Amino acid sequence: MEKILKVLDKLKIDENDFEFYGKNIAKINYEKYMNNKKGKLILMTSINPTPAGEGKTTTAIGLADGLNYIGKNTILALREPSLGPVFGRKGTATGGGESEVVPMADINLHFTGDFHAITTANNLISAQIDSEIYWNTDLNIDPNRIVWKRCLDLNDRALRQTEIKINSKISRLEEFTITAASNMMTILSLSKSIEDLRIRLDNSLIAYDKKNKEIYLKELNITGSLMAILKNAVNPNLVLTKYDTPTLIHCGPFANIATGTNSIISTNLGLSLADYCIVESGFGSDLGFEKYMNVINEDNDLIPDCTVMVVTLRALNLHKDFDNNFDHLNKHLKHIRQYNLNLIVAINFIEGDNEEQLDILKEWLNNNNYSWEMNEAFTKGAKGAENLAKKVAEICDFTQNINRLINKNDQIEDKIEKVVKNFYYLDNFILSNEAKEKIEEIKNTEYKNLPICMVKSSNSIDGNDNNETNYELVIKNVSVNSGAKFILAFTNNVMSMPGLNKTPNSKDIDLENGLVTGLK
Secondary structure (H helix, E strand, O other): OHHHHHHHHHOOOOHHHEEEOOOOOEEEOOHHHOOOOOOEEEEEEEOOOOOOOOOHHHHHHHHHHHHHHOOOOEEEEEOOOOHHHHHOOOOOOOEEOOEEEEOHHHHHOOOOOHHHHHHHHHHHHHHHHHHHHHOOOOOOEEEEEEOOOOEEOOOOHHHOOEEEEOOOOOEEEEOOEEHHHOHHHHHHHHOOOHHHHHHHHHOOEEEEEOOOOEEEHHHHOOHHHHHHHOOOOOOOEEEEEOOOOEEEEOOOOOOOOOOOEOOHHHHHHHHHHOOEEEEEEOOOHHHHHHHHHHHHOOOOOOOOOEEEEEEOHHHHHHOOOOOOOOHHHHHHHHHHHOOOOOEEEEEEOOOOOOHHHHHHHHHHHHHOOOOEEEEOHHHHHHHHHHHHHHHHHHHOOOOOOOOOOOOOOOOHHHHHHHHHHHHOOOOOOEEOHHHHHHHHHHHOOOOOOOOEEEEOOOOOOOOOOOOOOOOOOEEEEEEEEOOOOEEEEEEOOOOOOOOOOOOOHHHOOEEEOOEEEOOO
16 A cells, blocks of 8 residues: 555645555546646557457556656556456456556456446446336337447356346347447546536437437436446546556456547546556557547547557467568558557567567568567566667657548548558448448438447458458448447447357466466
């Protein structure tokens, strides 16, 4: 507790504005610290990861430790881990080795209860919708046209589609999402204040009545209850790395379905408290980075001063980059270059990496005029990221003139096309009849100029995970998330509720002598 108290004092957080959750975790009442954004923003992204991940979080933690090591006042802002991946295949989301945020077990399990609050608030809405149907209220909700979905913070394929029996005569189909992909998660993640959260909740489209009229959350008259449930969850959580770097961990939207970055509130808080704030976008740059630039940064108010592309030899070999002149890596680097952003490649060193391949990679980067640096923080801690930190700090001061890819007034189909062509490198895509109908409906509403949030596989740039010969990207459906203020475009067969793999991590986790073991 002494360490975190010392950090809170250094950040000039008044003792009345934080509350401890145990000895090593604090919640920050952020409101009075948001008026003075002064920090440089550093955005972490990567190439498409292997199932084990490429250490993007590990590199972000190492870079933050490295910046503080060289005397730069730095805060890290990460997403909260979801229990789905923790108990599933991907595992924990707190780094590893010497680049880790602590207490690791607490953060990856229940933490401060934010996910529980988000799940509860989300499902209260669903319960109230079904209650309105049961009592046959004046809202006259059509059981077959309910937009809002229930959620659960676990991988459970059996809940992808279930039948709910409201009474002996009325039943309806329900689709659960995982909490990290829920509407409530994205609404909280994208809210800029407690007041903004209330407005977004009120304006959330939840269903249609039997005359095809929209029904919004405010018509349920439960926004006050939702605000009460979320009153603590809206406040960012503060922990430390092994090297005492302050780390804000708040909200955890998935990047293949939702926006993939920590909350806007925590990012703005980090920028207000420190000279450098590091944030991470989920999965590869075809997902997290794209959504960061086109959804989160739609108003150009969170432009990164430096973008860090994390690569590993493991992932480069998976994508056969040593056989095709780094085609995969080059495509990801183009994603950042098209915005005219400052860029550096961080080679995340893994014990046993092939030295000859490292030399080939470095030579290619040099020949193509890319700045790069090794990251060895996993084994060497803050010292192992010293050179990377120095280069990033230098690059943050370079002038950049951001280039926008998508304009707010672009047609919905044009916004989708720009993402497909410039991020997936596909010339064409197919709109299903259902998607066409939905787009035409949206064009006649106030939502027509909202940004597009693509729902796509994270395993490959174009979503062609099975290397099909005549692969076609299909936009199966689109829908409006009016609270989050974006339009979802669903491609191919991405599930919003994952399932457990055959040998999930949950088989290895245990409690021994009061300590959680097996987390990885």
